[in-house]
Amino acid sequence: MIQSLPIKNLRFRLDHSLLGCSSTDELTPLEGIIGQDRAVKALKFGLNIDSDGFNIFVAGISGTGRMTGVKNFVEELAKTRPVPPDWCYVNNFKESYEPIAIKLPAGKARDFADRMDNFINSIRELLPQTFSSKDYIDKKESITRSIKEEKDKLLQGLRKEAYQQGFALQATQIGFFLIPAVSGKPMSEEQYMNLPQKEKDNIQEKKSEMNKKVRETINKVRNLDRKINEETKKLNHDVALYTIEKYLNELKGTYNDNEEVLEYIKQVEDDVLKNLNNFIGTGTSANKSAQAFFPWMKELPFKKYKVNVLIDNSKLEGAPLVIERNPTHKNLFGSMEKEAQLGVLSTDFTMIRAGSIHKANNGFLVLPVEDLFKNIFSWDSLKMSLRDKKIIIEEISEKLGVISTKGLKPEPIPLNIKVILIGSPYHFNILYNMDSDFKKLFKVKADYDLSMKKTSRNIKDYARFICTLCKKEGLSHLKSSAVAKVIEYGSRLAGDRDKLTTKFSEISNIVSEADFYAKQEGKELIEDEHIIKAIEEKYYRSNLIQEKIQEMISEGTILISTRGKMVGQVNGLSVVDTGDYAFGRPSRVTVTIGMGKAGIIDIERETKLGGPIHTKGVLILSGYLAEKYAVERPLNLSARVVFEQSYSGVDGDSASSAELYAMLSAISGIPIDQNLAVTGSVNQKGEVQAIGGVNEKIEGFFEVCRQSGFNGKQGVLIPDSNIKNLMLKEEVIKAVEEKKFQIFAVKNIDEGIEILTGIKAGRRDKTGKFPENTLNYAVDEKIKQFTEKLRELSEKEEE
Numbered sequence: 001m002i003q004s005l006p007i008k009n010l011r012f013r014l015d016h017s018l019l020g021c022s023s024t025d026e027l028t029p030l031e032g033i034i035g036q037d038r039a040v041k042a043l044k045f046g047l048n049i050d051s052d053g054f055n056i057f058v059a060g061i062s063g064t065g066r067m068t069g070v071k072n073f074v075e076e077l078a079k080t081r082p083v084p085p086d087w088c089y090v091n092n093f094k095e096s097y098e099p100i101a102i103k104l105p106a107g108k109a110r111d112f113a114d115r116m117d118n119f120i121n122s123i124r125e126l127l128p129q130t131f132s133s134k135d136y137i138d139k140k141e142s143i144t145r146s147i148k149e150e151k152d153k154l155l156q157g158l159r160k161e162a163y164q165q166g167f168a169l170q171a172t173q174i175g176f177f178l179i180p181a182v183s184g185k186p187m188s189e190e191q192y193m194n195l196p197q198k199e200k201d202n203i204q205e206k207k208s209e210m211n212k213k214v215r216e217t218i219n220k221v222r223n224l225d226r227k228i229n230e231e232t233k234k235l236n237h238d239v240a241l242y243t244i245e246k247y248l249n250e251l252k253g254t255y256n257d258n259e260e261v262l263e264y265i266k267q268v269e270d271d272v273l274k275n276l277n278n279f280i281g282t283g284t285s286a287n288k289s290a291q292a293f294f295p296w297m298k299e300l301p302f303k304k305y306k307v308n309v310l311i312d313n314s315k316l317e318g319a320p321l322v323i324e325r326n327p328t329h330k331n332l333f334g335s336m337e338k339e340a341q342l343g344v345l346s347t348d349f350t351m352i353r354a355g356s357i358h359k360a361n362n363g364f365l366v367l368p369v370e371d372l373f374k375n376i377f378s379w380d381s382l383k384m385s386l387r388d389k390k391i392i393i394e395e396i397s398e399k400l401g402v403i404s405t406k407g408l409k410p411e412p413i414p415l416n417i418k419v420i421l422i423g424s425p426y427h428f429n430i431l432y433n434m435d436s437d438f439k440k441l442f443k444v445k446a447d448y449d450l451s452m453k454k455t456s457r458n459i460k461d462y463a464r465f466i467c468t469l470c471k472k473e474g475l476s477h478l479k480s481s482a483v484a485k486v487i488e489y490g491s492r493l494a495g496d497r498d499k500l501t502t503k504f505s506e507i508s509n510i511v512s513e514a515d516f517y518a519k520q521e522g523k524e525l526i527e528d529e530h531i532i533k534a535i536e537e538k539y540y541r542s543n544l545i546q547e548k549i550q551e552m553i554s555e556g557t558i559l560i561s562t563r564g565k566m567v568g569q570v571n572g573l574s575v576v577d578t579g580d581y582a583f584g585r586p587s588r589v590t591v592t593i594g595m596g597k598a599g600i601i602d603i604e605r606e607t608k609l610g611g612p613i614h615t616k617g618v619l620i621l622s623g624y625l626a627e628k629y630a631v632e633r634p635l636n637l638s639a640r641v642v643f644e645q646s647y648s649g650v651d652g653d654s655a656s657s658a659e660l661y662a663m664l665s666a667i668s669g670i671p672i673d674q675n676l677a678v679t680g681s682v683n684q685k686g687e688v689q690a691i692g693g694v695n696e697k698i699e700g701f702f703e704v705c706r707q708s709g710f711n712g713k714q715g716v717l718i719p720d721s722n723i724k725n726l727m728l729k730e731e732v733i734k735a736v737e738e739k740k741f742q743i744f745a746v747k748n749i750d751e752g753i754e755i756l757t758g759i760k761a762g763r764r765d766k767t768g769k770f771p772e773n774t775l776n777y778a779v780d781e782k783i784k785q786f787t788e789k790l791r792e793l794s795e796k797e798e799e
Contacts, residue, residue: 002744002745002746002751002754002755003744004715004736004742004743004744005723005726005742005743005744005745007733007736007737009723009726009743009745010726010728010732010733010736010743011488011497011726011727011728011730011733012454012488012491012497012727013484013488014459014484014487014488015484016479016480016481016483016484017480018456018459019459019460019463019480019483019484020460021463021480022479022480023477023478023479023480023525024463024466024467024470024477024478024483025467025470025477027463027464027467028464028467029464029467029468029471030461030464030465030467030468031072032072032073033065033069033072033073034452034458034461034462034465034502035449035451035452035458035461035500035502036064036069036448036449036452036502038446038447038449039058039060039069039446039447039448039449040073040446042056042444042445042446042447043056043058043070043073043074043446045444046418046420046443046444046446047074047077047364047418049444053386053440053441053442053443054443054444055386055418055419055420055421055441055442055443055444056418056419056420056421056442056444056445056446057369057420057421057423057428057431057442057444057445057446058070058420058421058422058423058446058448059423059424059425059427059428059445059446059447059448060424060425060447060448060449060450061424061425061448061450061503062424062505063503063504063505063506064448064449064450064502064503064504064505065448065502065504065505066422066448067323067366067368067422068504069448070366070420070422071321071323071366074321074364074366074420075321077319077364078318078319078320078321078363078364079317079318080318081318081319081363082318082319083106083107083313083316083317083318083319084106084313084316084319084320084361084362084363085103085104085105085106085313085362086103086104086105086106086107086108086109086110086309086311086312086313086314087101087102087103087104087109087310087311087354087358087361087413088101088102088104088109088112088113088307088308088309088310088311089101089102089307089308089310089349089350089352089410089411090102090264090306090307090308090349091304091305091306091348091349092349093267093268093270093271093304094267096304096348097406097407097408097409098408098409098410098411099308099349099352099408099410099411100260100264100411101310101410101411101412101413102258102260102261102264103260104258104261106313106314106316107312107313107314109307109309109310109311109312110309110312110314112255112261112307113306113307113308113309115251115254116251116268116305116306116307117306117307119247119248119251120302120305122247123243123244123247123272123279124279124302126243126244127240127243127244127276127279127280128279128280128281130239130240130243131236131239131240131276131280132280136235136239139235140232140235143228143231143232143235144228144231144232147224147227147228147231148228150224151221151224151225154217154220154221154224155217155221157217158213158214158217161210161213162178162210163181165206165209165210166180166181166182166203166206167179167180167181167206167207167210168180168181168185168186169214178207178210178211178214180203180207236276237273237276240272240273240276240279241273244269244272248265248269251265252265268305271304271305272305275301278301278302303348303350304348306350308349308350308351308352310334310352310353310354310358310413311354311358311359311361319362319363319364320359320360320361320362320363320364321360321363321364321366322356322359322360322363322364322365322366323366324356324365324366324367325368325371326371327356327367327368327371327372327375327378328375328378329375329377329378329381329396330355331355331356332355332356332357332375332378332381332382333355333357333378333381333385333391333392333393333394334352334353334354334355334357334358334391334393335352335353335355335393335395336351336352336353336393336395336407336408336410337351337352337353338351339351347407347408348408349408349410352393352408352410355391355393357382357385357391357415357417358391358413360417361391361413361415361416361417362416362417363417363418364417364418364419364420365417365418365419365420366419366420366422367382367419367420367421367422368421368422368423369421369422369423369427369431370423370424370427372421373427377396382419383437383441385415386415386417386419386441387437387440387441388415389414389415389416390412390413390414390415391412391413391414391415392412393410394409395407419442421442425447428445448502449502450494450501450502450503451494451495451496451499451500451501451502452499452500452502453498453499453500454491454497454498454499454500458500459487459500462483462486462487462490462500463480463483463487465504465507466478466483466486466507466511469507469508469511470511470515473508473512475511475512475515475526476515476518476519476523476524476525476526477525477526478511478514478525478526478531479525479526479527479528481527481528482514482525482526482527482528482530482531484528485528485531485532486507486510486511486531487500488727489507489510489531489535490507491727492695492727493506495692495694495695495725495727496724496725497724497725497726497727498724509538510531510534510535510538511526511531511534513534513537513538514526514530514531514533514534515530517530517533517534518530532730539581542578542580542581543581543583545576545578545583546576546581546583546585546700546703549576549585550703550704550707553586553704553707554707554708558645559588559644559645560586560587560588560704561588561674562674562675562704562705562708562711562714563674563675563708563711564674565671565672565673565674566671566672566674567665567666567669567670567671567672568590568591568592568593568662568663568665568666568672569588569589569590569591569662569665569672569674570588570589570658570661570662570665570672570677570678570756571586571587571588571589571658571674571676571677571678571701572586572587572588572589572643572655572658572659572677572678572679573585573586573587573654573655573658573677573678573679573697573698573700573701573716574587574650574652574654574655574697575692575693575696575697575700582693582696583696583699583700584693584696584697584698584699584700584701585700586677586700586701586704587643587644587645587646587655588643588644588645589641589642589643589644589655589658589659589662590641590642590644590662591639591640591641591642591659591662591663591665591666592639592640592666593637593638593639593640593663593666593667594638594639595636595637595638595786595789595790596636596637596638596790597634597636597637597638597790598638599622599635599637599638599639600618600619600621600622600625600637600639600641600663601638601639601640601641602614602615602618602641603640603641603642604641604642604643604646604650605618609646609648609649609650610649610650610651611649611650611651611652612651613651613652613653614650614651614652614653614655616653617652617653617655617656617659617681617682618641618656618659620653620656620682620683620684621641621656621659621660621663621682622635623684624660624682624683624684624685624686624749625637625663627684627685628686628776629776629779629780629783630783632768633783633784633787634787635783636783636786636787636790637667637783637786639663639666639667641659641662641663643655652691653681654679654680654681654691654692654693655678655679656680656681656682657678657679657680657681657682657688657717657719657749657752658678658679658680660682660749661678661749661752661753661756664749664753664775664779665753665756665757667778667779667782667783668775668778668779668782669778669782670757670759670775670778671757672756672757673713673755673756673757673758675711675713675714675715676713676714676715676716676717676744676755676756677697677701677715677716677717678716678717678752678756679691679694679697679716679717679718679719680717680718680719680722680746680752681719682749686748686749686750687747687748688719688720688721688746688747688748688749688751688752689719689721690719690721690722690725691719691722694718694719694722694725694726695725695726695727695728695729697716697718698716698718698726698728698732698743699728699729699732701714701716702716702731702732702735702741705741706735710735710740710741712739712740714740714741714742715741715742715743715744716743716744717744717745717746717752717755717756718743718744718745718746719745719746719747720745720746720747722745723745726743749761750763750776753775754775757775759773759774759775760773760774760775761774761775761776762774762775762776762777763776764776
């Protein structure tokens with residue numbers, strides 16, 4: 001008969017003296033990522049390879065420290081990389097709707113913007129002074145004086161000739177007119193009409209000839225006016241250039257190694273000289289009145305000379321690392337802001353704003369993929385940017401093509417970036433299988449494990465992690481005995497005595513809560529009882545449903561037997577997961593049998609409450625029975641299996657061994673001890689296989705037994721392969737030590753049925769028969785009886 005498991009197999013206990021310290025205050029804080037060697041290797045490879053498409057997807061369950069680990073790892077790497085250049089946008093004087101992007105050395109963009117502002121402010125102050133100076137006025141008058149004298153001479157000669165021909169030359173707003181005159185005095189209309197016709201004709205002939213001379217003279221006058229304008233314009237250009245040349249040369253000398261900046265300065269120079277009126281204040285009266293009414297309009301002509309610093313890396317030490325937790329299209333790729341002017345929304349190159357991808361350019365960008373999924377335009381634009389290696393700033397409305405108004409099209413900025421997506425394995429599978437671009441752009445997968453091996457090094461690193469947590473969060477340090485309790489709890493979360501969980505958020509929560517209790521008691525260090533209390537309180541806050549179920553079991557509403565023996569009935573165990581808490585729930589499994597050919601009827605499946613895995617487990621029972629008891633004859637049996645008082649879906653195969661035990665009991669008529677509960681799946685060969693949640697299942701039945709009262713016979717049967725998963729609560733360990741509760745580990749159905757019934761299972765002898773007074777003999781005989789009776793009934797029906 002199988003013996004119950006010894007105490008040493010039920011829980012891993014850490015000797016805190018192995019930690020080599022009395023408290024975590026004596027330890028060195030942990031640097032780097034703990035327990036994720038595979039992920040670290042993938043990160044190192046992905047971050048250091050420069051080939052296209054080798055961006056990284058970090059796959060892991062939330063709480064394993066993906067974001068924190070990646071952040072710390074990349075920060076260290078970024079410090080070794082050079083600081084990337086600055087970027088700024090300037091006006092395109094040839095096409096104002098297409099601003100130009102200029103690259104400058106790190107920290108120089110802001111200096112460039114300040115120098116351009118100083119240049120414009122200086123010439124705005126200096127040019128008006130220059131053009132109002134006496135030297136300029138005298139030079140301008142000297143140019144116009146001689147031309148004006150020549151112009152007056154032409155007009156005077158025209159008047160004299162007109163007088164000699166009997167005309168008066170009259171100037172109007174639309175030109176010069178010839179009027180017949182007598183002694184230089186213009187005739188009236190009446191006088192002209194009284195003249196003889198011959199004299200009128202003579203006047204008209206003279207007027208026609210004279211008009212030709214008027215036109216010739218007017219053309220000469222206009223040429224002289226044009227000459228004045230050209231000379232004045234040339235003078236203004238030369239004077240302005242002479243005035244600003246010093247400042248221009250300073251700018252050109254500062255940026256003589258940057259062709260883009262020099263080209264821009266040349267464009268600024270040409271535009272300033274072309275629009276001198278904006279600087280010397282000789283605009284129209286309408287413009288001046290508008291500027292008086294709207295002060296912002298005064299600065300409007302000079303806005304085009306501004307430098308919009310998009311990226312300023314002056315404060316960086318190494319490559320940038322940007323973590324964008326809200327990756328909307330605007331946050332990620334920047335935007336073009338708008339402002340209301342005279343009731344109209346307008347924008348220009350000075351309102352272009354950078355996104356996270358601009359800030360992370362030539363560095364690293366970390367994105368949570370779940371939030372990225374919520375912004376479909378962000379995902380598409382990210383793929384396009386990585387594929388084309390450039391950043392395009394555009395409005396979402398333009399991307400959709402729903403607005404046809406003309407807007408800015410800033411020059412794209414070259415992109416050189418390493419993108420790291422943080423998500424779950426589920427997210428990775430969706431992208432890998434459903435998005436053809438994903439596998440081309442994210443070729444490196446860094447898989448975060450849920451657990452790590454419980455080696456001496458990892459145990460010490462766990463303690464150092466706790467030390468780091470205490471210092472980072474300002475928590476009290478832990479005694480070594482408290483650290484041991486935390487590590488034991490980590491093994492419990494991992495579900496394996498030989499492993500530790502990597503869900504460091506769970507560990508951090510327990511330590512933080514224990515710190516609260518320690519400070520309440522005025523303790524300087526966190527002790528083991530504070531860790532135990534934090535774990536118990538965490539359970540208590542979440543186990544309301546468990547308590548309600550236990551209450552219904554105690555009241556007899558849910559029927560669970562913990563005493564006596566019953567035929568065809570066994571206590572099965574399942575796990576209920578409420579999200580933040582999982583607990584074991586005992587369920588009564590019953591089997592009834594009868595003569596027939598229906599085989600095993602799964603009532604859960606017939607009522608559509610059974611899931612596919614549960615159905616598979618039940619069908620395996622048919623295979624087991626057929627191989628063991630129906631090799632030489634048909635399995636003439638009708639059995640009905642059900643989870644009693646189950647009103648919701650049932651899935652999983654962890655109760656298949658319990659169903660088989662109940663079936664063997666029902667067929668043989670041998671009762672099963674109700675002091676025991678069973679968990680474990682089974683295969684067609686009768687081997688009991690490992691299941692999940694073994695600790696919760698044991699503790700769930702333990703609670704039922706405690707409430708009904710221990711009798712020293714109660715316990716649980718588990719698969720032998722689950723021994724390594726045992727990390728039971730201290731209260732269960734104490735009950736086992738006091739012989740109130742016991743745990744059995746079985747490898748096959750025969751071992752389990754012997755414990756449950758107290759009768760030998762029995763094996764076939766050389767003749768192929770089971771020994772008498774064994775359970776298998778009773779089962780085989782019962783099936784044989786069913787077969788004989790069915791044969792007799794069949795013969796009678798034929799007669």
